[in-house]
Amino acid sequence: MINNYEKFFIKDFQILKDKRVIVRLDLNLPINNDGGIGDTSRLDEIIPFLKELSFSSAKIIILSHFGSKGESIESVANILSSRLPFIKFISGTDFNFIKGKINEMKSGDALILENVRLFPGETENVESVARNFASFGEVYINDAFSVSHREHSSIVGIPKYLLSFFGPTFEKELINLSKLLTPNKPALLILGGAKISTKIDLIKRYLDQDVKVFVGGALANNIFKQRGVEVGDSLVDTKANLIASVLFHSNLIVPTDVVLSNNEERLINELKKGDTIVDCGKETVEELKKIIEESNTVIMNGPVGLYEEGFNFGTESILTLIANKKNGTTFIGGGDTLVVAKGLDILKRFSYVSLSGGAMLKYLAEGTLVGIDAVTNAK
Numbered sequence: 146m147i148n149n150y151e152k153f154f155i156k157d158f159q160i161l162k163d164k165r166v167i168v169r170l171d172l173n174l175p176i177n178n179d180g181g182i183g184d185t186s187r188l189d190e191i192i193p194f195l196k197e198l199s200f201s202s203a204k205i206i207i208l209s210h211f212g213s214k215g216e217s218i219e220s221v222a223n224i225l226s227s228r229l230p231f232i233k234f235i236s237g238t239d240f241n242f243i244k245g246k247i248n249e250m251k252s253g254d255a256l257i258l259e260n261v262r263l264f265p266g267e268t269e270n271v272e273s274v275a276r277n278f279a280s281f282g283e284v285y286i287n288d289a290f291s292v293s294h295r296e297h298s299s300i301v302g303i304p305k306y307l308l309s310f311f312g313p314t315f316e317k318e319l320i321n322l323s324k325l326l327t328p329n330k331p332a333l334l335i336l337g338g339a340k341i342s343t344k345i346d347l348i349k350r351y352l353d354q355d356v357k358v359f360v361g362g363a364l365a366n367n368i369f370k371q372r373g374v375e376v377g378d379s380l381v382d383t384k385a386n387l388i389a390s391v392l393f394h395s396n397l398i399v400p401t402d403v404v405l406s407n408n409e410e411r412l413i414n415e416l417k418k419g420d421t422i423v424d425c426g427k428e429t430v431e432e433l434k435k436i437i438e439e440s441n442t443v444i445m446n447g448p449v450g451l452y453e454e455g456f457n458f459g460t461e462s463i464l465t466l467i468a469n470k471k472n473g474t475t476f477i478g479g480g481d482t483l484v485v486a487k488g489l490d491i492l493k494r495f496s497y498v499s500l501s502g503g504a505m506l507k508y509l510a511e512g513t514l515v516g517i518d519a520v521t522n523a524k
């Protein structure tokens with residue numbers, strides 16, 4: 146299956162010499178409570194690629210989004226330029242002005258444009274916007290697997306007009322995550338976070354393949370509620386409705402005990418009105434330990450508790466159990482999961498760490514992404 150993609154991997158950077166190359170990156174770095182930039186893993190990962198492009202005398206035009214509230218990407222651009230001084234930031238979203246700057250570029254130079262989502266029409270995938278972006282370059286490289294579930298101009302629009310490739314980070318994600326489409330069994334998927342409505346297809350796909358699925362975090366509250374269990378004031382995704390064949394599947398595992406917001410621990414069948422579930426409990430972790438040890442493949446995406454408010458027992462314990470696993474392969478993904486694993490200093494102990502969150506889940510559920518199809522269907 147991965148062979149289908151091989152011709153879109155860049156084998157010889159020399160073909161990019163003197164070419165204007167549009168590179169879609171994911172520089173959507175986490176923003177701290179004080180407004181500063183948090184973890185820079187996504188930026189660190191693409192540094193060798195950008196160096197190689199410049200070394201190969203390409204003229205590099207970088208597109209990326211950043212934040213969700215219309216933030217300028219300048220702070221990220223500054224970090225990038227401090228690491229790679231050949232990269233310059235151009236502010237503003239005026240296509241003609243940007244074109245003028247691109248025309249002045251020399252081989253090996255790189256420009257990073259303003260947050261791509263500040264260009265009107267990007268997120269609606271307006272055709273004229275994609276055409277304008279495409280006119281900046283001669284070749285397009287998508288190195289943003291983690292955004293490739295978004296039907297945006299910079300992901301699906303530009304490749305309609307240009308010779309297109311996947312960059313090295315994309316290639317790595319594709320090669321590693323494609324192994325999980327039919328995981329080596331026995332296999333276990335551990336899903337956390339919220340918004341179960343976006344994860345139902347994935348849960349069903351894995352259950353149908355006889356994979357065990359542990360659902361923790363706010364996701365589990367939906368399952369409890371639909372099974373008629375009292376969840377008190379716990380967070381529930383009102384958009385979700387699980388079909389009975391999923392809800393009562395013997396391979397679907399949920400916590401048997403939980404931690405409440407007042408730090409008390411409760412068995413699931415002892416929950417009362419007014420209780421708020423914020424984490425899974427010791428008994429649940431103990432049960433998971435056995436399944437983790439027995440599995441050939443373990444995949445985890447999303448925290449199983451409100452770790453950002455200090456309820457990190459479940460997420461930390463489960464990640465540590467996976468990291469300590471002696472046999473089989475282990476995969477983790479999702480920004481929050483990575484932050485916890487990084488805090489525990491165990492990142493190197495997983496077989497593969499994906500830099501993607503929602504895109505990883507969508508890819509595992511559907512076996513492709515709109516951004517993958519856009520490149521493989523490109524001209």
Ligand code: 3PG
Pocket residue numbers: 171173212213291292295480501502503504
């Ligand atoms: C991410 O952080 O998961 C990616 O950058 C995608 O961001 P988005 O959810 O804002 O599209």
